[in-house]
Amino acid sequence: MSSLSSGLLGDLDPTSDRAVFRQIADQLREAIDRGRFKEGEKLPSEAELVEHYGVSRMTVRNSFSVLQGEGLVHAEHGKGVFVRPRPPVRRLASDRFARRHREQGKSAFIVEADAAGSHPQVDSLEVKEEKASQDVSTRLGSVRRVLARRRRYLLDGRPVEFATSYLPLDIARGTPIAEPNPGPGGIYARLEELGHRLDHFEEEIRARMPSPDEVRTLRLASGVPVIHLIRTAFDQEGRAVEVCDTVMAADAYVLSYQLPAT
Amino acid sequence: MSSLSSGLLGDLDPTSDRAVFRQIADQLREAIDRGRFKEGEKLPSEAELVEHYGVSRMTVRNSFSVLQGEGLVHAEHGKGVFVRPRPPVRRLASDRFARRHREQGKSAFIVEADAAGSHPQVDSLEVKEEKASQDVSTRLGSVRRVLARRRRYLLDGRPVEFATSYLPLDIARGTPIAEPNPGPGGIYARLEELGHRLDHFEEEIRARMPSPDEVRTLRLASGVPVIHLIRTAFDQEGRAVEVCDTVMAADAYVLSYQLPAT
DNA sequence: CTTGCCCACTCGTCTATACGAGTAAGCGTG
DNA sequence: CACGCTTACTCGTATAGACGAGTGGGCAAG
Numbered sequence: 001m002s003s004l005s006s007g008l009l010g011d012l013d014p015t016s017d018r019a020v021f022r023q024i025a026d027q028l029r030e031a032i033d034r035g036r037f038k039e040g041e042k043l044p045s046e047a048e049l050v051e052h053y054g055v056s057r058m059t060v061r062n063s064f065s066v067l068q069g070e071g072l073v074h075a076e077h078g079k080g081v082f083v084r085p086r087p088p089v090r091r092l093a094s095d096r097f098a099r100r101h102r103e104q105g106k107s108a109f110i111v112e113a114d115a116a117g118s119h120p121q122v123d124s125l126e127v128k129e130e131k132a133s134q135d136v137s138t139r140l141g142s143v144r145r146v147l148a149r150r151r152r153y154l155l156d157g158r159p160v161e162f163a164t165s166y167l168p169l170d171i172a173r174g175t176p177i178a179e180p181n182p183g184p185g186g187i188y189a190r191l192e193e194l195g196h197r198l199d200h201f202e203e204e205i206r207a208r209m210p211s212p213d214e215v216r217t218l219r220l221a222s223g224v225p226v227i228h229l230i231r232t233a234f235d236q237e238g239r240a241v242e243v244c245d246t247v248m249a250a251d252a253y254v255l256s257y258q259l260p261a262t
Numbered sequence: 263m264s265s266l267s268s269g270l271l272g273d274l275d276p277t278s279d280r281a282v283f284r285q286i287a288d289q290l291r292e293a294i295d296r297g298r299f300k301e302g303e304k305l306p307s308e309a310e311l312v313e314h315y316g317v318s319r320m321t322v323r324n325s326f327s328v329l330q331g332e333g334l335v336h337a338e339h340g341k342g343v344f345v346r347p348r349p350p351v352r353r354l355a356s357d358r359f360a361r362r363h364r365e366q367g368k369s370a371f372i373v374e375a376d377a378a379g380s381h382p383q384v385d386s387l388e389v390k391e392e393k394a395s396q397d398v399s400t401r402l403g404s405v406r407r408v409l410a411r412r413r414r415y416l417l418d419g420r421p422v423e424f425a426t427s428y429l430p431l432d433i434a435r436g437t438p439i440a441e442p443n444p445g446p447g448g449i450y451a452r453l454e455e456l457g458h459r460l461d462h463f464e465e466e467i468r469a470r471m472p473s474p475d476e477v478r479t480l481r482l483a484s485g486v487p488v489i490h491l492i493r494t495a496f497d498q499e500g501r502a503v504e505v506c507d508t509v510m511a512a513d514a515y516v517l518s519y520q521l522p523a524t
Numbered sequence: 525c526t527t528g529c530c531c532a533c534t535c536g537t538c539t540a541t542a543c544g545a546g547t548a549a550g551c552g553t554g
Numbered sequence: 555c556a557c558g559c560t561t562a563c564t565c566g567t568a569t570a571g572a573c574g575a576g577t578g579g580g581c582a583a584g
Contacts, residue, residue, distance in 0.1 A: 019567060029474070045534065056569045058320075061535085069331055069484060071471040078534050078576030098524045198523035205519070207469035207487045207512035209333040212291075222331060225469045225487035225512070233523075250469035250487070257467070257519050261460035261495075262360045281537060307564065318539045323565085340546030340564050 008036050009044075012053055020055055021062035028063065032072055032083055039085040043073060046081075071223030071251070084221060087252050088118065090160065094257040097201060102185040109153055123152040123159070125180050129169060136166045139232050139243045147172040149187070152217065155252070159218045163246040171196065171241055187242070188233070196235040204230045207250060218249050225250040270298050271306075274315055282317055283324035290325065294334055294345055301347040305335060308343075333485030333513070346483060349514050350380060352422065356519040359463060364447040371415055383416040387442050391431060398428045401494050401505045409434040411449070414479065417514070421480045425508040433458065433503055450495070453504070458497040466492045469512060480511050487512040 009027050012020060031037055044052070049060045064081055067073045075081045090112075095101070101108055113120030132146045140146065146166040153161040165187065167177060176182045177190050192198060206228040210220050218226070227250050233242040271289050274282060293299055306314070311322045326343055329335045337343045352374075357363070363370055375382030394408045402408065408428040415423040427449065429439060438444045439452050454460060468490045472482050480488070489512050495504040 059568060094521050200523055201521040203519045205517040207489050209485050223471050227469050255467040257465045259356050259463040261462055321538060
């Protein structure tokens with residue numbers, strides 16, 4: 001019922017100039033931080049908090065929306081408001097494109113996820129020729145049209161990443177790269193077989209809030225940012241041979257890089 | 263002053279099952295994306311939208327809060343709701359710690375910002391010995407106490423980054439590293455003079471919503487995530503000699519890395 | 525026992541109203 | 555002219571009430 005078994009939450013300070021809904025949010029946040037509410041656990045319902053604090057329902061909802069914006073909790077219609085569990089993270093190491101990882105038949109994503117004991121899936125595969133965006137065209141050195149390879153990655157049924165690779169048509173057209181499944185070692189192995197020995201990659205990283213589109217595709221909870229990574233692959237002649245545009249659910253990733261001190 | 267000069271915003275679709283406040287948010291978002299409202303420009307006031315759509319004020323406020331959560335707009339008490347301007351971005355290149363950048367007397371941050379024509383400041387300098395957190399201790403190889411160097415970076419008066427460096431006491435105590443100003447080339451130059459020739463750095467990158475503390479320190483608008491970067495510096499004997507924990511306003515940064523294809 | 529309905533509880537959406545407080549411009553007074 | 559007050563407009567906070575819709579347990583009918 002309504003008791004809240006006391007203790008967990010304090011009282012409001014009517015003399016404080018801090019808004020009531022912020023005080024409530026503060027108390028809930030602190031209770032979560034201290035582990036009084038554990039991951040996945042249900043917070044008191046709106047009605048219970050209304051009674052406990054003696055405020056109106058909209059005020060309680062306002063506090064919840066603060067915590068949602070911080071990514072701390074999420075609401076489930078008909079069930080309650082829950083402490084958002086931290087999902088298992090994928091670690092991307094800076095040697096993830098090393099040739100030695102390119103031997104196997106399966107993609108790096110599948111191999112890595114299997115090893116970590118999760119269930120990987122790749123999804124919404126689309127391969128088609130299209131007009132290059134301004135940005136992609138610049139990065140690839142003024143190409144008009146490109147081959148675009150789109151796919152979505154899922155771990156244990158949860159979408160975690162959406163990626164599009166762009167390749168110049170003069171390189172990719174009519175090769176296995178234009179096939180839905182490019183074969184063992186992925187498109188980097190195919191590029192090298194086609195004479196484009198890879199020299200290095202450049203990665204640009206941004207973080208921002210997702211667009212409504214990205215919220216849908218990645219089924220993102222509110223308060224979860226995305227990591228936007230743009231990788232350009234260069235062959236040994238210095239030519240940009242691929243641009244890969246990736247949007248990742250930020251709560252599912254840690255990126256890791258090694259830099260020489262040179 | 264209610265007209266809204268029409269045209270900019272459409273009508274609601276009462277047959278749609280999309281919530282009214284979402285429809286309003288959609289229309290405002292689209293108008294912003296199409297440039298009908300430019301950066302820094304004021305959106306119609308709550309009262310104007312109430313009249314235009316024939317809904318209650320809370321509904322309009324609800325749409326604004328959606329857009330705020332997406333980082334698209336920000337409200338200013340007494341003035342209005344504005345399209346959030348994209349701030350100038352700092353680009354961090356992967357060679358930013360190369361020795362050749364370490365010659366000058368000023369810190370890399372100052373030099374770079376001056377070159378970009380912005381006005382840099384460094385702030386809330388604190389240098390003190392303290393107990394190492396579990397995480398820092400692990401990264402530095404089981405040290406108990408560390409020297410902590412904290413500072414905040416500002417561009418044109420806006421805080422963009424807050425960083426803390428941790429160094430083992432046996433390396434840093436009693437050296438210029440323990441001084442507020444460690445001298446030309448920064449602490450990396452001092453570490454090398456002390457015989458710890460740097461070999462490489464490891465960087466871990468996460469993105470998440472800021473804590474209330476970070477919102478204060480970085481004066482973050484709502485809907486702006488942070489990039490959390492943890493760098494470990496290794497000397498040529500393979501010892502971790504520094505851990506630097508950095509929290510950056512995500513809208514002010516692009517990180518850039520080069521990876522060998524090895 | 526199984527099926528299906530009902531009900532209680534949950535959050536979602538929306539209205540209407542009230543007062544507070546920050547901002548900026550106009551206007552009158554000294 | 556300069557200062558301070560008033561006023562209109564802005565968003566911020568809070569209340570009270572209504573209805574809708576998803577969820578899950580209990581109970582009654584088959």
